Amino acid sequence: MSDHTYTLRFASPDCTKENIALVGGKNASLGELMEAGDEVQVPPGFAVTTDFYEAFLDEQSLGAYVSDRLSDVDVDDDNAVAAASEDIRERIQAAEFSDFLTEELESAWWALQAETGGEDLQVAVRSSATAEDLPDASFAGQQDTYLNVTDFDAVVDRTKACMASLFTARAITYREKHGFDRDEVGISVGIQKMVDARTSGVMFTLNPANGDRSKVRIESNWGLGEAVVSGTVTPDSFLVDKPVYKIVDRNVSEKNVMTVPTDAGTEEVEVGGERRDVPSLTADEIIKLTDLAKAIERHYDEPQDIEWAIEETGDDKRFFVLQSRPETAWNDEDERTRSAGSGPGSSSSAADRILDRL
Numbered sequence: 001m002s003d004h005t006y007t008l009r010f011a012s013p014d015c016t017k018e019n020i021a022l023v024g025g026k027n028a029s030l031g032e033l034m035e036a037g038d039e040v041q042v043p044p045g046f047a048v049t050t051d052f053y054e055a056f057l058d059e060q061s062l063g064a065y066v067s068d069r070l071s072d073v074d075v076d077d078d079n080a081v082a083a084a085s086e087d088i089r090e091r092i093q094a095a096e097f098s099d100f101l102t103e104e105l106e107s108a109w110w111a112l113q114a115e116t117g118g119e120d121l122q123v124a125v126r127s128s129a130t131a132e133d134l135p136d137a138s139f140a141g142q143q144d145t146y147l148n149v150t151d152f153d154a155v156v157d158r159t160k161a162c163m164a165s166l167f168t169a170r171a172i173t174y175r176e177k178h179g180f181d182r183d184e185v186g187i188s189v190g191i192q193k194m195v196d197a198r199t200s201g202v203m204f205t206l207n208p209a210n211g212d213r214s215k216v217r218i219e220s221n222w223g224l225g226e227a228v229v230s231g232t233v234t235p236d237s238f239l240v241d242k243p244v245y246k247i248v249d250r251n252v253s254e255k256n257v258m259t260v261p262t263d264a265g266t267e268e269v270e271v272g273g274e275r276r277d278v279p280s281l282t283a284d285e286i287i288k289l290t291d292l293a294k295a296i297e298r299h300y301d302e303p304q305d306i307e308w309a310i311e312e313t314g315d316d317k318r319f320f321v322l323q324s325r326p327e328t329a330w331n332d333e334d335e336r337t338r339s340a341g342s343g344p345g346s347s348s349s350a351a352d353r354i355l356d357r358l
Contacts, residue, residue: 004051006101007108010034010192015047023047024128024188026323033321036299040292041320044115045123045192046108050130052101053163053187060095066167075176078169085169092164097156105159109152112191122194122261123149125158127165130186147224148194148261155191162189194261195320199280200225200309201235203289204327205297211330213303215248216240216293220280222271223258225307225322232268233257236280240290247286252279285310288319296324303327 008015008023015023015031023031027047034042057063066088073084097105113121125146144165146158165171166187175185201220206213219228219235227233233256239249254276257268281289289308296304307323 004055005049006052006055006104007046007048009046009108009111010042010044010190021130021186022049022051022188024050024130024186024190025325026126026128027188027190028128029324030190030192032299033296033324037295039295040299041318043193043195043320043322044112045190046112047128048105048108048159048189048191050186050188052104053189056095056097056101056163059098059101062092062095065091070172073172075173081169081172085167085172088167089164092167093157093160095160097160102156105156106152109155109191112193116193121150123155124190124192124194125149125155125162126190126192127162128188128190129166130188131180131184147226147266148263149265150263159189159191163187192322195309195311195322196261196313197224197309198222198312199285200307200322201228201280202305202307203293204303204305205293206303206327206330207239208327208329214242216242216290218281218286218289218293221255221258222275222280223260223269224266225309226259226266227257227268229307232259238281238286240286242290242294245287245290247283252277255280281310285319292319292321296321300324300326303330 005014005022008027010027010030011034012031015027016035017028017032020028024047030042030045033040054063057066069084069088073080075081112123113119127144144162146161149155149158166185175181199220199222201218202225203216203218205216207215208217216239218238218240220238221228221233221235228235234253236253236255237249237251238247240246241248255271256276258271259266260269292308293304293306296306303326304324305327306321309320309322311318311320
């Protein structure tokens with residue numbers, strides 16, 4: 001088994017886009033971000049690799065079961081696909097990791113605890129499929145994410161659940177209709193330290209309303225970023241001119257709900273009345289986020305959409321980048337030309353753009 005890599009730290013030089021087949025698109029991006037400059041801070045973590053996933057399937061004969069269960073499913077029959085999805089996901093989640101794989105995962109878990117300096121480690125467990133962000137396919141958003149996971153047993157359960165989510169009804173149908181065989185799309189799982197976010201959100205390194213690359217669109221809300229990405233809340237929105245850091249469009253919304261961590265994961269709670277109409281970012285924070293956007297765009301040499309969070313304890317404030325992926329809505333020159341009439345002050349939501357791609 002020495003020819004395989006079962007876990008890989010994001011900080012490893014091998015956790016890059018050259019190894020998407022091993023760590024998936026999301027985890028490869030996190031590894032890449034760690035090379036984007038000292039100002040770009042990424043919460044530490046590790047990938048449970050596709051080698052781990054394939055070993056798990058082989059040891060438990062799950063690959064053969066999946067192939068057999070899907071062999072005669074009509075993907076145009078929603079009920080048949082849903083039934084197959086439920087059977088496959090239940091079979092995967094009920095199976096046990098071998099002692100060897102459990103030891104590999106546990107070793108990486110304890111190493112992350114040591115790196116982060118304590119036993120009260122809270123992590124996000126995120127799916128990272130090998131086909132994410134392909135130019136001719138949109139696999140993003142098809143697999144599961146679990147937040148605020150707090151112990152090793154839960155990490156094991158959530159890791160299996162992420163692997164099982166490769167076989168959601170939506171994912172099964174999408175792969176079949178776009179000509180992807182089961183063996184063409186693997187899955188890795190990212191285990192990453194949670195950020196205790198005061199404010200978080202998304203930003204595009206261009207104006208998502210018209211493709212203007214001289215701008216950065218930043219959207220933010222109190223708490224964790226899920227309320228922004230899911231569209232649950234109308235976030236604060238700021239459009240910044242990159243060269244001079246001037247805010248050319250500003251919309252502070254009434255923010256009624258926020259996502260917070262709980263013992264069971266996360267939940268949405270009401271925002272206190274005194275903060276609902278208060279900007280969730282200061283001018284200095286907007287400048288810092290713009291600097292981060294520019295640094296990340298320089299690193300990838302193409303427009304990005306980025307998830308970020310700010311953690312604040314007393315006078316200590318830290319800016320974390322949680323994810324960055326290529327911006328795809330404005331890659332087509334014809335679409336850019338057709339939409340050139342949109343003004344820089346448009347309220348088109350960056351989060352809406354993300355949701356449109358999911």
